[in-house]
Amino acid sequence: MYQENEFTKWYLKTIQDAELMDYTPVRGCITFRPDGYEIWEHIQAAMDQRFKETGHRNAYFPMLIPESFFQKEKEHIEGFAPELPWVTEAAGEPLEERLALRPTSETMIGHLYAKWVNSYRDLPLLLNQWANVFRWEKKTLPFIRTSEFLWQEGHTAHENEEEARHETMQMLAIYKEVVENILAIPVYGGTKTESERFAGAVDTFSIEAMMRDGKAVQAGTSHYLGTKFAEAFDIKYLNRNNEHTHVHTTSWGTSTRLIGSVIMVHGDDKGLVLPPKIAPTQVVLIPVGPFKKHPEIVAKLEQLQKDLKAKGIRVRLDDTDQTAGFKFNKWEQKGAALRIELGPRDYENQQAIVKARDEDDKQTVNLEQLVTVVEEELAHMQQRLLTKARQFRDANAHVTIDSLAQLQQHIEASKAAGTIPGWVLAGWCGSADCEKKVKEETKFTTRNIPFQPPVQKSTCICCEQEAQHTVWFARAY
Amino acid sequence: MYQENEFTKWYLKTIQDAELMDYTPVRGCITFRPDGYEIWEHIQAAMDQRFKETGHRNAYFPMLIPESFFQKEKEHIEGFAPELPWVTEAAGEPLEERLALRPTSETMIGHLYAKWVNSYRDLPLLLNQWANVFRWEKKTLPFIRTSEFLWQEGHTAHENEEEARHETMQMLAIYKEVVENILAIPVYGGTKTESERFAGAVDTFSIEAMMRDGKAVQAGTSHYLGTKFAEAFDIKYLNRNNEHTHVHTTSWGTSTRLIGSVIMVHGDDKGLVLPPKIAPTQVVLIPVGPFKKHPEIVAKLEQLQKDLKAKGIRVRLDDTDQTAGFKFNKWEQKGAALRIELGPRDYENQQAIVKARDEDDKQTVNLEQLVTVVEEELAHMQQRLLTKARQFRDANAHVTIDSLAQLQQHIEASKAAGTIPGWVLAGWCGSADCEKKVKEETKFTTRNIPFQPPVQKSTCICCEQEAQHTVWFARAY
Numbered sequence: 009m010y011q012e013n014e015f016t017k018w019y020l021k022t023i024q025d026a027e028l029m030d031y032t033p034v035r036g037c038i039t040f041r042p043d044g045y046e047i048w049e050h051i052q053a054a055m056d057q058r059f060k061e062t063g064h065r066n067a068y069f070p071m072l073i074p075e076s077f078f079q080k081e082k083e084h085i086e087g088f089a090p091e092l093p094w095v096t097e098a099a100g101e102p103l104e105e106r107l108a109l110r111p112t113s114e115t116m117i118g119h120l121y122a123k124w125v126n127s128y129r130d131l132p133l134l135l136n137q138w139a140n141v142f143r144w145e146k147k148t149l150p151f152i153r154t155s156e157f158l159w160q161e162g163h164t165a166h167e168n169e170e171e172a173r174h175e176t177m178q179m180l181a182i183y184k185e186v187v188e189n190i191l192a193i194p195v196y197g198g199t200k201t202e203s204e205r206f207a208g209a210v211d212t213f214s215i216e217a218m219m220r221d222g223k224a225v226q227a228g229t230s231h232y233l234g235t236k237f238a239e240a241f242d243i244k245y246l247n248r249n250n251e252h253t254h255v256h257t258t259s260w261g262t263s264t265r266l267i268g269s270v271i272m273v274h275g276d277d278k279g280l281v282l283p284p285k286i287a288p289t290q291v292v293l294i295p296v297g298p299f300k301k302h303p304e305i306v307a308k309l310e311q312l313q314k315d316l317k318a319k320g321i322r323v324r325l326d327d328t329d330q331t332a333g334f335k336f337n338k339w340e341q342k343g344a345a346l347r348i349e350l351g352p353r354d355y356e357n358q359q360a361i362v363k364a365r366d367e368d369d370k371q372t373v374n375l376e377q378l379v380t381v382v383e384e385e386l387a388h389m390q391q392r393l394l395t396k397a398r399q400f401r402d403a404n405a406h407v408t409i410d411s412l413a414q415l416q417q418h419i420e421a422s423k424a425a426g427t428i429p430g431w432v433l434a435g436w437c438g439s440a441d442c443e444k445k446v447k448e449e450t451k452f453t454t455r456n457i458p459f460q461p462p463v464q465k466s467t468c469i470c471c472e473q474e475a476q477h478t479v480w481f482a483r484a485y
Numbered sequence: 486m487y488q489e490n491e492f493t494k495w496y497l498k499t500i501q502d503a504e505l506m507d508y509t510p511v512r513g514c515i516t517f518r519p520d521g522y523e524i525w526e527h528i529q530a531a532m533d534q535r536f537k538e539t540g541h542r543n544a545y546f547p548m549l550i551p552e553s554f555f556q557k558e559k560e561h562i563e564g565f566a567p568e569l570p571w572v573t574e575a576a577g578e579p580l581e582e583r584l585a586l587r588p589t590s591e592t593m594i595g596h597l598y599a600k601w602v603n604s605y606r607d608l609p610l611l612l613n614q615w616a617n618v619f620r621w622e623k624k625t626l627p628f629i630r631t632s633e634f635l636w637q638e639g640h641t642a643h644e645n646e647e648e649a650r651h652e653t654m655q656m657l658a659i660y661k662e663v664v665e666n667i668l669a670i671p672v673y674g675g676t677k678t679e680s681e682r683f684a685g686a687v688d689t690f691s692i693e694a695m696m697r698d699g700k701a702v703q704a705g706t707s708h709y710l711g712t713k714f715a716e717a718f719d720i721k722y723l724n725r726n727n728e729h730t731h732v733h734t735t736s737w738g739t740s741t742r743l744i745g746s747v748i749m750v751h752g753d754d755k756g757l758v759l760p761p762k763i764a765p766t767q768v769v770l771i772p773v774g775p776f777k778k779h780p781e782i783v784a785k786l787e788q789l790q791k792d793l794k795a796k797g798i799r800v801r802l803d804d805t806d807q808t809a810g811f812k813f814n815k816w817e818q819k820g821a822a823l824r825i826e827l828g829p830r831d832y833e834n835q836q837a838i839v840k841a842r843d844e845d846d847k848q849t850v851n852l853e854q855l856v857t858v859v860e861e862e863l864a865h866m867q868q869r870l871l872t873k874a875r876q877f878r879d880a881n882a883h884v885t886i887d888s889l890a891q892l893q894q895h896i897e898a899s900k901a902a903g904t905i906p907g908w909v910l911a912g913w914c915g916s917a918d919c920e921k922k923v924k925e926e927t928k929f930t931t932r933n934i935p936f937q938p939p940v941q942k943s944t945c946i947c948c949e950q951e952a953q954h955t956v957w958f959a960r961a962y
Contacts, residue, residue: 030597033554034547034584039597042542042612049543065519066526071617071633072511072570091576093549095586098570099621107511109572120507120516129805135519140548140617144576156547328606 015221019272020150025341026280028267029150036148036155040264043288043342044151047267048158050286052138054190055160055262058182064134064162069116071139072107077115081240084114087207091143093155109142114208114233114259117163118241125165125255127246132175133165133255141263151268152225152485159263165243165255169234172256176232179260180213183228191270192283192393193217194401195227196480198456203440206259210234216455216480218401219272222428224455224482227269230260268485273397274366280343281366283393284386289344291316291323291382296332297351305355308375312348315379321386340365346385348378364389366396404430405480407463412470415450415481431455431482435465435475442470446481455480492698496749497627502818503757505744506627513625513632517741520765520819521628524744525635527763529615531667532637532739535659541611541639546593548616549584554592558717561591564684568620570632586619591685591710591736594640595718602642602732604723609652610642610732618740628745629702629962636740642720642732646711649733653709656737657690660705668747669760669870670694671878672704673957675933680917683736687711693932693957695878696749699905701932701959704746707737745962750874751843757820758843760870761863766821768793768800768859773809774828782832785852789825792856798863817842823862825855841866843873881907882957884940889947892927892958908932908959912942912952919947923958932957 023029028044040048056066072095078085088111095107110116117135125133138160145153162179166172180197187193195215205212209231217227237243238254247253274281284290293309306327316323324344326335332349339347349361349370360378363370364385373381409415409432422429432452436442446469447453457477465478500506505521517525533543549572555562565588572584587593594612602610615637622630639656643649657674664670672692682689686708694704714720715731724730751758761767770786783804793800801821803812809826816824826838826847837855840847841862850858886892886909899906909929913919923946924930938955945952 030600032547032593033551033596034549037547037549039547040545042544045544046542048545065523067519067522068517068525068635070509070511070514070516072514074510077510089577093572093575093584095570096573099568099623100566107570116509120509123507146576156549158545 016149018277019275022275022279022341023150023271026343028271028280034155036145038150038154040158044267046288047270047282047286048264051186051190051262051266052160054186054285055182056138058186059136059160059162062178062182064136064164067135067137068139069113069120069137071110073110073113073116075106075108077119078108080115080118081208081237083236084208088112088143091145093142093144110139111141111143112259112261113137113139113161113163114237115241118237118243118257121163121165121255121257122241122243125243125245128167128248131165131167131245131255132171134162134175135164136160136162149268149485151271152265154264157264159261162258162260164258165238166257167245167247167255169256172258173232176211176213176230176258176260179258180215180228180230183230183260183262184215187215187217187227187266188394190283190285191266191273192390192397193227193269193273194394194398196456196458198458198480200229200456201436201443201454201479203443204454206231208233208236210236214456216482217269217273218404218431218482219269219485220275220400221272222404222430222482224431224480224484225265225269225272226455226484227266228260228262231258233257233259274393278337279341281393282343282345284345284390287343287345288322289324289339289342290321290386291346291348292339292344293323293325293348293350294332294335294339295327295351296349297353299327299351302352302355305350305352308355309350312375312378316382319379319383321382345389346382348382366392404428405433405462406430407433409434410465410467410469411472412446412449415446415452415469419450429483431480432469433458433461433463433465434469434479434481435467436477436479437468437471437473438476439471442468445470451483452481453484455482455484493626495754496752499752499756499818500627500748503820505748505757511632513622515627515631517635521744523765524747524759524763525741528663528667528739528743529637531663531762532659533615535663536613536637536639539611539655539659541613541641544612544614545616546590546597546614548587550587550590550593552583552585554596555585557592557595558685558714560713561685565589565620568622570619570621587616588618588620589736589738590614590616590638590640591714592718595714595720595734598640598642598732598734599718599720602720602722605644605725608642608644608722608732609648611639611652612641613637613639626745626962628748629742631741634741636738639735639737641735642715643734644722644724644732646733649735650709653688653690653707653735653737656735657692657705657707660707660737660739661692664692664694664704664743665871667760667762668743668750669867669874670704670746670750671871671875673933673935675935675957677706677933678913678920678931678956680920681931683708685710685713687713691933693959694746694750695881695908695959696746696962697752697877698749699881699907699959701908701957701961702742702746702749703932703961704743705737705739708735710734710736751870755814756818758870759820759822761822761867764820764822765799766801766816766819767798767863768823768825769816769821770800770802770825770827771809771812771816772804772828773826774830776828779829779832782827782829785832786827789855793859796856796860798859822866823859825859843869881905882910882939883907884910886911887942887944887946888949889923889926892923892929892946896927906960908957909946910935910938910940910942911946911956911958912944913954913956914945914948914950915953916948919945922947928960929958930961932959932961
């Protein structure tokens, strides 16, 4: 299960069985089926609410970006050029200038901010965009890495570094809160090393999550861009001292790879396990036994469905012809958070069976108590999933490996035992050479320099000289 | 004001002054600034809620569509080929097959529905997508006709014609209800003539709205596609008699051109007039007089802002340094629905001035009554705008013109008087030649064959033979 190929096989089977996505004939582009898209809708709603509460507004920028725009910020074009798809003709004629499908919108937005920002009165400018973006990747994996994906990208402009850095950290904190409280995925916030930085950023910060195969997913990033894009696109304003000054900008993003992450963190052999807050089906009602002979059973379940809906709970009644066993399997595959069974005997006793997707035990609940119990159980399950994911993460985040030899031994030992190597917290001298050597010899890359590492490290895992940073190393998606 | 060029000038100035949009260097692609995008967010929310209430779910399909997909439905490619932008290279290499930026998604969705639909148990399949689409138009106008625009496209598959036609009409009815009740724009629902039909549809139905220059905007369309796309993409299912049968499909869409429509229907010389239900600013609070000397005024407005927010009202307080006159202008331009003024004298008397954007009179309201009055006034204004737009539409929808000569006279007379020619309800024999002749001689095209025409016509406006249909003719965007 935890071995690399096995896990990928499990993941691909799980998302297809659960009807979250389908492949398409366009290389690396998937279709988000309703249950997959609905998970995204719940993530969107949670993020969007918090963005608006912190003063951001949504806007929409063109998807096509002129080639010349990319040339304006040197690091940016170097980072993104290898992955760009290009529109070269339209309406039967070749274009004068190639247009890229946006991989991110710093350049187009930089161009427009230069028009909109004139005075300190126009600042801060706090915008966000929900959009599709394109990165023509060589190796793709549904949700986690696709040629087209959906995301949000925040872009803000500020009077000075302090305010811009405050914004960068505020948005990272919002990401952490949503990912932990809504997706039930514990994350470490920290600083990316230079080699892993966003193309054109002064500093990139990330939140990093551990999947059940021990690999890391970068679940969100927030960038302090300094004045780099302001200089490239000439975004200047008249400051409070009547001087023309460049703004300081930030950008920050999360994407549909969060859907992949939530599956890889919580799923099990039976299929999806979804935190109730984002589960398309929070409760499935299933009549059991010879229920067709007892119309009062489906009638009762219909009533219950209404009562739960009235509480804002996402509930489905499965009164199709299939067997109860078939339905149990199906809704486990699809990650329904709670299952409620009602058969003739239960009905007689005015009770139902309640089972949470993540627990083995069932409980018997009086019908009158059912709505209350459902609300409680959904809250408990949300909490349990976070706790369980945190325990798993902490158990597989190793903090006592201090040399490359130890790391290699650890990896070999895991392989032999059929366990996962997980993450390793290690010291790092700060040199790109050491970072590269660790990567080449172990495939472990620097995830981030955590703001709050469990322990501080004093020597570099590679050169064993004095450590400048304590870093999470891991294999990553 | 109503003359064609004047109206376009007014429109372009109004949307820029109100900061709804900005131009970009990409041909025909605009940026939706926050106030423009927020109008779309409110339209989306209203539509999305109704789609879900009627059993539809959202999904997301790839934006790039292989060229070969378009070739499968002959009328479809003929209709869309002239407007397609093409991706021909990606990640530094030419593609084997060109990929179109979607102008609409029937083809990609047809391909996937063929995989997903196997049995009558899989039907109806009721999906919707919120997405960006591309039509490389020669002549563009912000919001109304742009190379990239945002829309929703519903795509459904059904067991038979009856159910598919029912769906087609149900969705048109939802569009009509939203456009009338949320956007305060009265529309005529009806059937499109063959020449105006969606490329590949058996029947296209539309709702048509009259702008203040008398031109028509097609505000939403719903198509019964018969089995055309099912045949092209081989979407078959095992029916209740165990036979392999083609599904009947529908598609239906509304787009960001609704933003343009709402501006062209309600706006005035001072700027935007927005129905409260979609106004980004429903209430603006403005301190007047020497309010800086009286901190209790801004304190009171802040309290009021909290009270209104608690009622779910979108309210802004403008306590910037500008003069009250400057602020009045600004918020009239931006279409704030209600303005509340509070000065020292008002404060002393525990009252405020309330002014609705669409009325000349102000009213004095006791501060204790203010929240209640605001709620009532917003509801009244919403209703007034619909009534006013309906009166305007009816006054300019002419039903007594029965020949081409009369129509030409009417157009000439309007021009001479500086009034608008509006719409003309006329009989039509059903021949494409007559339709074409009317268009060539007057630029009036068939808008739709209304389900409920104000009167029935008996002779064709062109050939004066027996009429088969009673049709709205108008110049259109």
